[in-house]
Amino acid sequence: MTKNVILRVEGLTKKFGKFVALENVNVSFPEGQLTAIIGPNGAGKSTFFNLISGEISPSRGKIYYYDRDITDVPQYKFSKLGIAKSFQITNIFPELSTLENVRIAIQAMHSKYQLWKNRNELSSLRDEAYDLLGVVGLQDRAKRRADTLAHGEQRSLEIAIALACNPRLLLLDEPTAGMSPEETVDLMDLATKLAVDRTILIVEHKMKLIMGISHHLVVFHQGKLLAEGSPDEVRNNDDVKRVYLGSR
């Protein structure tokens, strides 16, 4: 059974002034796979994520989502397309309640400009938000202000917000940053569960975990695509060994 290609980038390049963050990257991702994006710091991983989530525009190159050219699509349309990202630096709505954080994200998919109804009486959205909090284990924090949550809980909320638009392509940018070992394991389990019916791209530094759960690896180095393949293939790749042995 051949899988659809959910995301494909061609000649993707991004320059910030004279600094070349990403150069001529060509890679495609089949549907339903969990791919880890790895590489030393400054390799261009976050820039790559920012490009494919619509936050920034490429200097050159194209981005295709299924067969559609989304290179020039404005960022706010990405969630409707089914692409969502959880941020590397926690990016929640601080003074809103935990439940509202997720509810408002779900609401974006339905009624944005409704001026008349009471939003708290849209029970379907509230129930959906509550369920999502359950997926990340935050239901008992539902009524608390988001900025009173512990760091690890906020990282989980990050993911719940990203899941709110029911994405087919989920981008996780260093989701376990600052989490305790138990929380990290929980998150990796969650990622594996989610990967069953969607495509996941995950940027991570914690090698052992990533190797364990990924189907596929993509290695960046100094803005270029260095290698890709299954965990075993990448592990035995000479270029990869050189880069990582050197930078450790």
Added chain:
Amino acid sequence: MRQILHDWGLRYRTIFTGISLALLPFITPHDALATNILIFGLFAVGFNLLFGYLGLLSFGHAAFFGGGAYGAGLAIAHLDMGFLGAVCFGVLLATGLSIIIGIFAIRSKGIYFAMITLALAQLVYYVFFQMTSLTGGENGLRGITVKSIDLGYYSINLLNSKEKYYFLFIFVFLALALVSRILKSPFGGAIEAIRENENRAVACGYNVKVTKYIAFCISGGFCGLAGALYALHISIVPIDILHYQTSGMVVMMALLGGMGSFFGPFIGAAIFLLIEDVVGVWTSYWQLVAGVVFILFVLYFPKGIWGSLVDWARR
């Protein structure tokens, strides 16, 4: 306990505010002060929609307050309309101005917004200043007194300050009910999300520019209503109503009372007007006092009086 009080206050805020305002004339030394608090409080509520709830600081809202006032005044002076028609015309003119100014202002990035709204509103001031035959120019629009409203079986005597107060109160109360409705709607949720984290709101799928623009126009409309009521209250429209000092005044009222709270703007209006009234009796330098008080609030009580209270109740 605090949480219960807070939730209860949130649910019934319109009623609570309405009752407070209905009782106001019995607390204030004279009715003119109460009427000013009523009207400027509404002005501040409209402004607060943009400033407290959405997080956009506009220094050009005089254009909408003044636009509403001039609209109502012109309707009576030149178009021979009645009270209701004048108010509608005022709101329409103010909303029209906000639609035009909004196009320029919303395109600008955060920190420039205050500057650009100030400059654009000042342009409106200069234009109205020049159109002397229509607006009376420097001398303002005069001769727009409405003495009474004939309801058939009863005639409201607008020369009686208490009757006038409660008549204007009806408009303000209805406007507040509408504002509360909007704030509780999905749109209201969207503007709070944008205030809390604009980047994330975009990532979630909100078209932030369009949302801001709509909020800007709604805000302009409510401020226009306040302006229309003001014109009919003082029976003239002074040209300075369009000057940026008026914009600055509503900014101060909003902060003193509490941005991002429903009742705060009225408290803020009351504080400001009381300083003008009370301090003004002893010395003509009441602006010095107002300025110092405002600076102290900016430094130490940025949430304003009511805002600080609401915050304490939420913790």
Added chain:
Amino acid sequence: MTLDLLLLQLFTGVALGAIYILLAVGLSLIFGLLTVVNFAHGAFYMVGAYVGVAVLLSGGNFWLGILAAPLVVGALGCVTERWLIRPLYGRGIDYPILLTFGLSYVLLDLIRMLFGVEGIPLEVPGSLEGAADLGFGYFPLYRLFVIAICAVLLWLLWLLLERSTLGLVIRAGARDPEMVRVLGVDVDRIRLLVFGLGTGVAALAGILAAPMRSVTPEMGIPVLVEAFVVTVVGGMGSLSGAVVAGLLVGVIASIVSLFYPEMSEMSMFFIMALVLLIRPQGIFGRAGFLE
């Protein structure tokens, strides 16, 4: 409509533009480094004019006034930054705006208390009275003086920013305050100095403009708007933008007043509206500080 009249009006526009340039430069300096929009800029301009008045009233002359105004107001600016603005860093971009607006209220009433509400005339000094023959007409000597002072100040500013170590630190601090702090520079002190410099330049504009307009406590109120418009046109944080925009706005206002005098005040707003539509960041906006 002769060419001579046009040229004369052009020069008037340049003199007007000189004042605008000084205002916009001060505003841009403060914004470029501190990311603060100084809503008290018009008030500092006004205080500068009154320092000149005070100097004259206490027996000094105009030249002393020109020296004193920027120094006194610059010091006032430093105090303002240290005690009123510094506590607000990290709170959000709107707070300094709110605070400086409140400050303008306070300064206005303070000056009223000290000098009264009536306007006070500030005469052109004897040595600058009269007009010079420029070939195509007689142009007031004082206005030539204003243009000259503005040019000198721009040159001094350029020297400071491009050729001195302090200037280097200021420019670096505008680009990356964190990095500069890590390198051991006292960023707080630099902010203080730049705010004082910005307000000092505004005060200079105030005292230079004083003989051309009248000195009243309210003189700074319309000036704030003018400063904003010129800065938006030129690009916030850009000094070359301030220069170009100041000249453009001044000259156009001057030329327009020949044909439609009622529109000349408003002409700058239309320029600004145009810029906002076509190039919202301003003519030189976003090119970086001091380019």
